[in-house]
Amino acid sequence: MTILFKIALRNILRNKKRSLITLSAVSFGLGALIFLRSFMFGAQHQMVENITTSLTSDAQIVPKALENIYNTNGYIEDPESIRKILRSDPRILNFAERVIAGGIVSSATNSIATFIVGFDPVQEVAIKSRRDVMQGRLLTRDDEHGAAIGEKMRQIMGVEIGDKIIVTAQDYYGALAGEAFTLVGTFETGNDQIDNGTVMLLTPTAQRMLSLEHRLSKFALKIQSDQDVEKVVNDLRKKIQGMGGTELKVLTWEELIPMLAQMIRFQNGMLFIVVLIVLTVVAAGILNTLMMSIVERVREFGLMMALGTKPSQVIFLVVTESFLLTSFGALLGVVIGVGVSLYFGHYGIDLSSFVSTLSNFLIGSHVYPKVDVLYLFFFLLVVFLSNLMVSFYPAWRASKLVPIDAMRQVG
């Protein structure tokens, strides 16, 4: 068989120009797929990162009534036992405690329906929450009477840093509660719903104002590895179920924002259509090259068979030629695809002229491609399989040649 391998290799080198064209089709196709996947993977990673840091974190523990992130009914009655569970799991890096309620924010001239979010600045830093300060500063643990709102909301309300705003809401027992706060800063997340209608207070302040005592609305979790989220959440569910008390839910970011998860799945599905198209073109290129090279070499195959080369060995020869072409092309394709992905992964691709603020919230102005090794091997597998499959037809044709007829051909 080594002699057939040698013949296959030399046949590829014999028509260098044609082999090079075929090889570049394979490498360009594969390289493009690898880069496309890296681009998508990077963008998706950024989307998830942005959503989790600005809104959901990796997972949350919420009362059953609070499954929807914008719903504000229901509280965690016994946060201390949850804290103990969270601290005992080393896979949970950090967690932040939040209070969420619905209310109204009023200035001298304007009133707006709003979410009231009570948070702990130190804990939020620990779970890597992202808030871009637009004016003033972020709240610190000392700002017992301070508040922060979205920059857009500030503009609507017509207030300035240092002004007083009045926050009114229903407390735990259903009574109306209200308090004045000093505006210390404004923020922007890129998410209009947050930027137009959220007032941020310190957790103890919100608890006092709403008569919650020690109660909380949710725990936001930072989990060590993205791959562990599902497992950690499942373990937490088991532990919390055994606790009794208020019925609580543990939700991953995917469950909190199902639309994003669906979008990612949809994009991945679209990619398969692109893969199918690209690989069909690549396979057609291989088929064309092999067919041409076989028509040119009819006499040669005739001679080889006359000398005692078996039909199966002829098939082996042609399939090996396809395999070698594909291998060289694939190697080059991986180098190109990974190379381009790494380059842009470092420098980023500027999309600022295409994206609006909403998508800015999702991706940001720059996309940083990220090589997806799993897909890379998947693409390689499919390229090899499809090219080997198409090479069987010309191989079979060559093996069916009648030696004496083939040798008589003028070519």
Added chain:
Amino acid sequence: MTSSQISLEGVTKIYHSDGLPVRALDTISLKVEKGEFVVFAGPSGSGKSTLLHMIGALDQPNQGKVFVAGKNLDDLNPKQLAEFRLRKIGFVFQAYNLIPVLTAQENVEYPLLLQDIERLEREKRSMQLLERVGLLDQKNKRPGEMSGGQQQRVAVARALASRPEIVLADEPTANLDSQTGSSLIDLFRELNEDFKTTFIFASHDPKVIERARRVVRLLDGKVAA
């Protein structure tokens, strides 16, 4: 079944040339015994080459039977025919004899490689034969770098390398100068006597014909009287 090494019984082969049937072989019956040194002589178009192809299992008759080395070639499938050609027959064709991407030495060793003969033995045989045909210094050249005569001699070396029972050669001296041609015939005679290898040539070269032990004259697809 017959005891002759080669036995043709009423072999007829009809080709279609421009839609018209041409009788290349017309009910030929012929026996060749092991160790014979035969020339099929006749003008071009007399059926010499076709007859060689029948014996070498490269072509099938429309009528009649071909027995070679105890086998009815009609009973063999393409894989068995390939095996038969590989083990029993050494071919020298009229033209286009060599695999273009292989060197002279690799071409000589090709049938040995298909037979899985080990490297040292392959090299020993190919070197000996290339020396014998005067091409040892050309062993690393590819067919495209050699003259027609040199290619023909490489093909002879290849046909002999696997030590077949039967060597079939179609105009083996056609591209050679008379001295080389005659030294090739010497080599064939020697192998014929030493190993009882059967040699069958198709030729109209008088120098080949005069050295044959048996001459079968063909005319219009028939054995001439």
